[in-house]
Amino acid sequence: MQIKVLGTVGLESTRLADLVKTVITTAGVDAVVEKVEEYREIVRHGVMSMPALIIDGKVRCRGRVPSLEEICQMLNVPLPRKLREEQPKVAEIDEEIFSERPRIFMREIRK
Numbered sequence: 044m045q046i047k048v049l050g051t052v053g054l055e056s057t058r059l060a061d062l063v064k065t066v067i068t069t070a071g072v073d074a075v076v077e078k079v080e081e082y083r084e085i086v087r088h089g090v091m092s093m094p095a096l097i098i099d100g101k102v103r104c105r106g107r108v109p110s111l112e113e114i115c116q117m118l119n120v121p122l123p124r125k126l127r128e129e130q131p132k133v134a135e136i137d138e139e140i141f142s143e144r145p146r147i148f149m150r151e152i153r154k
Contacts, residue, residue: 044074044118049085050094056080059094059108066111070120 046063050056060078067074079085088097092106096117103117115122 044072045099046074046076047088047097048076048078048094049088049090049097050078051080051082051085053094055108056094059096062108062111062114063096066114066118066120066123066126069123069125070115070118072118072120074118 046067048056048060048063050059056078060076064076066072067076085093085095088095088102090097090102090105094108095105096103096109096114098117104113109117111126112122
């Protein structure tokens with residue numbers, strides 16, 4: 044099985060790659076995981092929203108990080124008991140970047 048994680052160097056693409064690798068190692072799936080960060084290669088796959096997950100040449104998810112259950116469904120493997128009991132550690136989210144408060148952008152107009 045050939046798996047590609049598309050995304051530039053960033054938190055979400057790193058998180059997706061970590062989740063996919065965790066599922067593969069825990070479930071014992073025979074797969075090769077490749078992280079693609081080069082913009083030309085990403086565009087060649089027709090993906091414009093990142094991160095994206097490609098399994099055997101088909102785009103399975105784009106623009107978000109799927110849950111462990113969704114990744115298992117995409118790989119056609121059951122969710123391993125070990126992953127049900129404990130969530131794997133992945134890259135932490137910077138609270139300042141992803142705050143829950145809406146940001147208001149104002150531009151001062153001078154007369």
